[in-house]
Amino acid sequence: MSITFDGRVAIVTGAGGGLGRAYALELARRGARVVVNDLGGARDGSGSSDAAAKVVEEIAAAGGTAIANGASVTDPEQVEAMVRSAQETWGGVHILINNAGILRDRSFAKMSADDFRSVVEVHLLGSALCTKAVWEIMRAQAYGRILMTSSSSGLFGNFGQANYGAAKLGIAGLARTLHLEGAKYDIRVNTIAPTAATRMTEDIFPPDMLALFNPDNVVPAALYLVSEDAPTNMIVGAGAGVVQATYVTLTQGYALPEGRRTVEEVAANWDRITDRSGEIVPQSGAEQAMTILRALQATQGTSSAT
Template identity: 75%
Template sequence: MAISFDNRVAIVTGAGGGLGRAYALELARRGARVVVNDLGGARDGTGHSDAALAVVAEIEAAGGEAMSNGGSVTDYDQMVAMVAAAKARWGRIDILINNAGVLRDRSFAKMEPEDFRFVIDVHLNGSANCTKAVWDTMREQNYGRILMTASSTGLFGNFGQANYGAAKLGLAGLTKTLHLEGAKYGIKVNTIAPVAGTRMTEDIFPEAAFAAFAPENVAPAALFLVSEDAPTNMIVGAGAGVVQAAYVTLTQGARLVEATPESVAAQWSEIIDRKGEIVPNSGAEQTMLIMSKLQ
């Protein structure tokens, strides 16, 4: 059955190019009315441009409905104003894709604290700002689909991206709590870890691979994760037409023979044994597993 976004209103941040643009165009093509948010600017977050206006023009030329927004995700009041403008025009907000981001890559030894703070502020605090701005609306209408953008760097690490990785794993953690708090209000929250050839990654990919990893090849996973029948609390990897699932797991662990570091060392192989590991749905499950070991 075809996935439709008719009568849905979507906000996509960082939608002036790359992944955000691909999401916005495909959402609009499938019937959504789209707020195209983009501050513009270079990939390190400096400067600005009219990129959002160009994407709106593309959507309208194809017969869709869209509006542009040039607000910064780091400014909560600007995000509140963006949501208010969308509601004034279309009456509701169904979907939020938190996609806006910047890079300031350096090894940790050479990274200035400001470079660390700024990347965290855009990715993590920026996504929290946008989500907070739509949260009450989604609760009131008993419907919401929110997508956070993590990264393999956050999940698995990558040299020279301590700031980016910290922000991205933080977003996966934000998803895990918001899915619990949103569940009874019909709000589903997921995380995507995209691998795409964009302005952010153009110096990483060889030219041939750059084409295979087009943003359009990530859009199917993103759109599924904000669709009506989406799962919730998933971490999904996507790139070049391949879709993966990633999990935060917990081993059964071991009850220490005695409460000493020596016991941890002696029982280490049992502690890290992955047989019977679980994927907790909340933090309480770690405590429950410990309690079961004490019985």
């Protein structure tokens, strides 16, 4: 089976280098018309460059179709103009990969409010604004594929990245809600947590690991998640050719008996509360309330039997 993107229009943010560039090149190679978006800033968000135009040149040289765009993902008017341009040029927008990001790593004790705000704005707010700009188009055409970019720092934590981790876990939550709201319109929303050697991570990987974690090794998972037969509501880790699935799970828990709903009762039953046997993967927030009700009903049933 060959997966192609013929007739599809894709927007890739942060596509002037690293992962975004790799996504854009492969989408174009497989037939998509691509908006290569990149403000061209350094990894802390400062400055600008013609990085997007250079990627468009690469795509054109390989026989593909693309246009460059320098919109800031944090500016609603610029984002809307970018989407409008894609729609007017090619008739629609079928794929959005929210990849743009910056880093301002510091321990939380040394992190300024501006460091925190800037990272959250680019990653989380930027993803929301870009998605909002394509949302009605995708609803109207009853087709959309959206890929959010999270991180192991958001899913599992990482020292010195409180701002980045907060934004990246927020993105995963955003994706889960959009999956529910977009389902009836065949808008599938997934999240990727990539591990790759890019300018964002160049000082993290030792030299002998750079080739192994080439961004190209993330591309297969990312493009599958925006393909016609993509799953939805998935959080997928990818790096060095390894593809993983991440789940948010919920234990069965423990129902505190009436008359003993105390701090001490929680402490005494902590092992039961955190017991992972029989844990579930909720598909919506409402399922947590349902499990609570079932636990209470089971307790009431036991009380009635005795």
